[in-house]
Amino acid sequence: MRLALTEEQEMLRKTARDFLAEKCPMKFVKQMEESDTGYSTDLWQEMAELGWMGLAFPEKYGGGDMSFLDLAVLLEEMGRACLPGPFFSTVVLGGLPILDIGSEEQKQEYLPGLIRGEKILTLALSEPGYHNYDAYSVKLEATPDDDNYIIKGTKLFVPDAHIADYLLWVARTKPEKGITIFLTDAKIPKIKYTILKSIAGDKLCEVVFDQMPVLKANILGQLGQAESAVRKIIDRAAVGKCCEMVGNIQRVLEMTIDYAKERKQFDRPIGSFQVIQHYCADMATDVDGVRLSTYQAAWMLSEGLPCSKEVAIAKAWAGEASQRVIALAHQIHGAIGVTMEHDLHFYTRRAKAGELAFGDANFYREIVAREMGL
Amino acid sequence: MDFSFTEEQEKFREEVRQFLEEEIRQGLWEPTCDSWIQAYNPEFTRRVAQKGWIGLIWPTEYGGQGRSPLYRLILTEEMLRYGAPAGCHWFADRQVGGAILSFGTEELKREFLPKIAKGEAYFGVSMSEPGAGSDLAALQTRAVEDGDYYVINGQKTWTSCSLLAHYFYMVARTDPDAAKHRGISEFIVDAKAPGLSRIPMIDITGTEAWSDLFFDNVRVHKKYLIGEKNRGFYQILHQLDFERSGMERIMGNYALFEAILKFSKENKLSQDTLIRNKLAQLQIEFEIGRLLGYRVASVMEEGRAPNWESAMSKAYSTEFEKRLASVAMEILGPYGQLMPGSKLVPIRGLASHSYLGSKGYSLQGGTTEILKNILAARGLGLPSS
Numbered sequence: 001m002r003l004a005l006t007e008e009q010e011m012l013r014k015t016a017r018d019f020l021a022e023k024c025p026m027k028f029v030k031q032m033e034e035s036d037t038g039y040s041t042d043l044w045q046e047m048a049e050l051g052w053m054g055l056a057f058p059e060k061y062g063g064g065d066m067s068f069l070d071l072a073v074l075l076e077e078m079g080r081a082c083l084p085g086p087f088f089s090t091v092v093l094g095g096l097p098i099l100d101i102g103s104e105e106q107k108q109e110y111l112p113g114l115i116r117g118e119k120i121l122t123l124a125l126s127e128p129g130y131h132n133y134d135a136y137s138v139k140l141e142a143t144p145d146d147d148n149y150i151i152k153g154t155k156l157f158v159p160d161a162h163i164a165d166y167l168l169w170v171a172r173t174k175p176e177k178g179i180t181i182f183l184t185d186a187k188i189p190k191i192k193y194t195i196l197k198s199i200a201g202d203k204l205c206e207v208v209f210d211q212m213p214v215l216k217a218n219i220l221g222q223l224g225q226a227e228s229a230v231r232k233i234i235d236r237a238a239v240g241k242c243c244e245m246v247g248n249i250q251r252v253l254e255m256t257i258d259y260a261k262e263r264k265q266f267d268r269p270i271g272s273f274q275v276i277q278h279y280c281a282d283m284a285t286d287v288d289g290v291r292l293s294t295y296q297a298a299w300m301l302s303e304g305l306p307c308s309k310e311v312a313i314a315k316a317w318a319g320e321a322s323q324r325v326i327a328l329a330h331q332i333h334g335a336i337g338v339t340m341e342h343d344l345h346f347y348t349r350r351a352k353a354g355e356l357a358f359g360d361a362n363f364y365r366e367i368v369a370r371e372m373g374l
Numbered sequence: 375m376d377f378s379f380t381e382e383q384e385k386f387r388e389e390v391r392q393f394l395e396e397e398i399r400q401g402l403w404e405p406t407c408d409s410w411i412q413a414y415n416p417e418f419t420r421r422v423a424q425k426g427w428i429g430l431i432w433p434t435e436y437g438g439q440g441r442s443p444l445y446r447l448i449l450t451e452e453m454l455r456y457g458a459p460a461g462c463h464w465f466a467d468r469q470v471g472g473a474i475l476s477f478g479t480e481e482l483k484r485e486f487l488p489k490i491a492k493g494e495a496y497f498g499v500s501m502s503e504p505g506a507g508s509d510l511a512a513l514q515t516r517a518v519e520d521g522d523y524y525v526i527n528g529q530k531t532w533t534s535c536s537l538l539a540h541y542f543y544m545v546a547r548t549d550p551d552a553a554k555h556r557g558i559s560e561f562i563v564d565a566k567a568p569g570l571s572r573i574p575m576i577d578i579t580g581t582e583a584w585s586d587l588f589f590d591n592v593r594v595h596k597k598y599l600i601g602e603k604n605r606g607f608y609q610i611l612h613q614l615d616f617e618r619s620g621m622e623r624i625m626g627n628y629a630l631f632e633a634i635l636k637f638s639k640e641n642k643l644s645q646d647t648l649i650r651n652k653l654a655q656l657q658i659e660f661e662i663g664r665l666l667g668y669r670v671a672s673v674m675e676e677g678r679a680p681n682w683e684s685a686m687s688k689a690y691s692t693e694f695e696k697r698l699a700s701v702a703m704e705i706l707g708p709y710g711q712l713m714p715g716s717k718l719v720p721i722r723g724l725a726s727h728s729y730l731g732s733k734g735y736s737l738q739g740g741t742t743e744i745l746k747n748i749l750a751a752r753g754l755g756l757p758s759s
Contacts, residue, residue: 001444002376003672009375069375257754272757277750278743284754285666285686292665296377303378313658362651369654372635374644 003292009073016074019050020081026343032084033201037163039085048117053091057099061111068096068236072243072298079247079354082346084202086120086160092240093159093233094121094168098183101221101229106183110166122186123233124155124169124207133238133359135170135179135230140209142171142180147216149173149182151209161186161205162193168220169207170230178224182214200353235308238315238358239301242294245318245354249287249325252347256280256329263334270332279328286321293317309371316364319355326351377668379444387448393425394456405457405629407728410450410622412581413459414538416493422460423493428467432475436483437491443674447621447667454625465535466490466497468620470543473560473613477601486541486562498539498565500530500587501610507532508744510545511554511607515589517546517561522596524548524561526589532738536572536585539565544587549604558606562598569593578730617739618684619670623691624663626735627698630728631660633721634702643705652701660698663691682753685745692736699729 005013023043032038047053056071057063071091078087095114098106098121113119127139142149155169164186173180190212198204221229257280260271270276297314300307326348330337337344355361379387397403397418406413422428431446432438439445450468453460471490474482489495506513515528526546533542542563549557563570569592577583601609635653638644644653666687670680702725703710714723736742750756 001379001668001672001675003669004676005375257756261755261757268759269757271750272759274743274747277754277756278746280754280756281686281689281746281749284749285690288669288686289662289666289690292669293662295375296665299375299377310661313661316655316658317662365651365654365658368657369644369650372654372657374635374639374650374653 003295005073009070012070013073013077015050016052016077017080019046020077020083024081024083026082026346029082029084029346036195038160038203039163044085045117047087048115052087053095053117054115056091057095057111057115061107062115063111067302069295069298069302072239072295072302075240075243076247076250079244079350080251082248082350086122086163088240088244089122089160089164090114090120092237093123094164094166096236097123097168097181097229097233098220100232101181101226102183106220110183119165120160120163121166121168122158122160122164123237124158124161124167125230125234126155126157128154128156132363133234135227138170138172138179138230140169140171141177142173142182142214144174145213148213149216151182151212151214153209155207155209157196157204158207159205160203161207162195162203167191167207169209170226173224176224179226179230180223181220181226181229182218183220184212184214184218188212198353200349202350202353231308234358235311236301238364239294239297239311241354241357242290242314242318243298245322245351246287246291246294248347248351248354249283249290249322252325252329252344252351253280253283253287255344255347256283256332259333276332279332283325283328286325290314290318290321309368312364312367312371315359316361316368319361319364322351323355379448383444383448386445387452390427390449390452391456394452394458397421397458398456403459404722406459407457407627407629407724408731409457409629410454410460410464410626411534412461412583412731413457414461415459416462416538418459419462419493419496422463423491426491428463428493429471429487429491430467432471432487432491436475437488443671447671451621451625454621455628457629461535462496462538463490463493465499465543466495469613469617470497470499472616473543473600473609474562476612477560477609479597481597482562482600495541496535496539498533498536498542498585500533500536500542500544500563502532503529504531508741510610511558513545513547513558515544515546516550517548517559517594519548519596520593523593524596524599526561526563526592526594528589530587530589531575531584533572533585533587534583534738536565536587537574537582541565542570542587543600545606545610546589548606552604555607557604558610559603560600560606560609561594562600563589563592563594567592567594577734579727581731583734612679614740615680615684618688618745619674619680621664621667623688623695623735624660624667627695627724627728627732630702630721630724631656631698633724634698634705637721638705649705652704656694656698656701659694663687663694666690682749685740685748686753688739689736689742689745689749692732692742695728695735696732699725699732703729 051064054063055066059065140153167186190210192208194206196204263270293314297310336342426439429438430441434440503513517524517526548559569590571588572585574582575584643649670683670687673680709720712719713726
């Protein structure tokens with residue numbers, strides 16, 4: 001047992017932190033929130049050149065042959081910087097599932113372009129009125145039509161769909177109504193995108209399939225038997241979100257401590273008051289609890305160990321603990337923290353989005369209960 | 375980053391489990407909550423010593439096994455999981471031995487460490503006084519030099535593990551003129567020393583948990599001073615970090631956790647959405663506490679002394695055990711109020727006992743408030759004024 005990063009991971013962290021500090025200041029984050037695409041193609045290319053998109057993919061597709069745990073370090077730094085753009089969608093939701101269950105032909109077709117930063121991918125999973133992140137809740141039907149399927153229906157909260165080149169989506173394939181994942185071109189007239197105005201200013205979309213025909217060759221993995229593949233995708237996405245949240249609340253803790261040391265009232269730094277110190281101690285305890293449970297789950301995913309329970313624990317805790325951290329950060333920052341002048345709101349808005357993404361604490365508590373045999 | 379134990383460590387865990395399960399199977403004792411501080415069983419301590427499991431991480435020349443801190447983590451985690459009656463040796467193994475090892479003379483090490491490791495020397499810990507709790511440096515018990523001896527006078531309170539202790543680890547003021555943190559020293563006092571008397575104190579669960587100790591011209595030879603004269607307070611801080619470094623608080627009521635889960639399943643209470651939710655939340659909180667405890671062990675494994683990490687772990691875990699007891703009481707409903715031994719009492723009265731007992735653990739070994747001060751000052755660098 002060694003609960004510290006390796007030297008290599010420390011280097012990756014430092015490179016990422018320095019790079020993002022320079023390229024992704026809060027001014028840039030704000031610009032991206034206000035832009036239509038939500039990302040900068042220049043920065044995207046630079047990230048590809050650093051090998052970030054390919055980090056966790058095998059060398060034979062042009063990747064860096066590193067692990068999901070290494071990717072976790074990178075995601076934490078991205079969360080810390082509030083990095084806008086489709087990295088998570090492309091790599092965690094798009095690329096890694098292809099690596100999991102795609103045919104060799106599909107991997108050759110999609111992964112090298114993704115790794116070079118030429119293609120953007122995302123995953124369409126949630127549906128209207130759909131609260132649970134599991135395969136069983138998928139209602140969208142794919143109806144057979146000769147050698148094709150016809151798709152009609154709506155997917156919701158699909159990140160970065162409006163700029164995606166390829167779309168993974170999950171449907172029930174008739175007549176058996178089993179769960180199937182499809183991988184198709186995203187930029188076709190039969191798919192309509194509407195960007196939703198979300199709390200984090202990220203680009204969550206409504207995706208409407210209008211009688212779209214799809215070839216059977218576009219199936220990713222097994223026809224009608226994708227439950228476990230979807231479970232794995234969601235587990236990884238949940239842990240990936242936790243990593244971003246670790247970066248988020250770690251930065252919030254640091255900002256808050258700095259503020260508490262500088263801000264004077266009653267002729268002394270407010271950080272010298274015990275009540276503020278105890279708030280900060282509570283924040284640090286939550287940050288470390290989220291960090292440890294997140295990295296435990298990331299490590300287990302990375303090692304290929306069964307970890308539904310650990311993933312559920314990490315995401316349930318991250319969701320609630322991060323809200324406590326944010327609430328105390330606001331309390332300590334006082335009124336400046338609730339203005340647009342100060343940077344705290346970027347973190348506050350993203351922490352809430354992170355809590356809701358891929359299942360909240362209630363959802364994961366039920367998974368923990370099942371894993372406990374209750 | 376690696377969250378796993380080595381094959382050898384897992385083998386050791388299995389060995390400890392088999393030993394404890396066999397003990398329970400033979401009916402030698404029954405698992406209880408807080409057994410490490412409330413259940414004294416000299417026979418058990420002797421058998422643990424025979425396995426070489428006291429002083430596990432001390433050098434072999436002093437009777438230890440020279441194992442790394444992770445082995446002690448595994449050993450104590452299992453002892454706590456099974457609610458084993460380890461009270462006789464726990465304090466000596468956990469912190470007094472370590473203090474002697476870190477600060478004691480060669481003579482002191484040779485006299486005490488092998489005896490502790492053999493399970494033949496039990497230690498009580500005597501620090502607090504009626505006027506010195508969280509502000510330990512305000513202690514007034516005096517130790518005055520007289521030839522080769524110190525003469526100790528004063529009153530100590532909340533002395534834990536005092537019932538069967540052969541020795542007390544205690545702290546006294548050796549320089550009344552120095553600043554209060556700079557005039558304190560640590561001593562080992564024989565429990566049978568003339569002039570030393572003891573009044574037991576019964577805790578809220580009805581257990582004899584502590585004693586008041588009265589020192590009336592107790593003479594202690596100078597060789598029983600631990601470390602440097604007047605540097606005691608700084609040595610204590612180090613020792614307290616170790617006192618808080620283990621899994622006691624997150625695991626101390628594991629017997630209750632296990633029992634209430636089993637009870638809820640057997641009585642189909644866990645099908646109720648609210649109860650499911652509460653039990654799952656406990657499992658999540660337990661896991662977080664376990665990881666905070668493992669982090670402390672990981673710090674020690676790297677060769678660093680635990681510091682704010684153990685303060686964080688203990689402050690978190692004492693709150694967890696309070697919630698655990700409360701949830702268990704809620705689930706049991708009116709039966710929850712029944713005390714051990716009562717007619718109709720469910721799960722051996724573990725819930726009511728733990729509910730009452732858990733109130734004290736966020737006080738001893740550093741109150742939660744003091745621990746948060748430590749975390750804020752030492753861990754986060756917040757200013758004192």
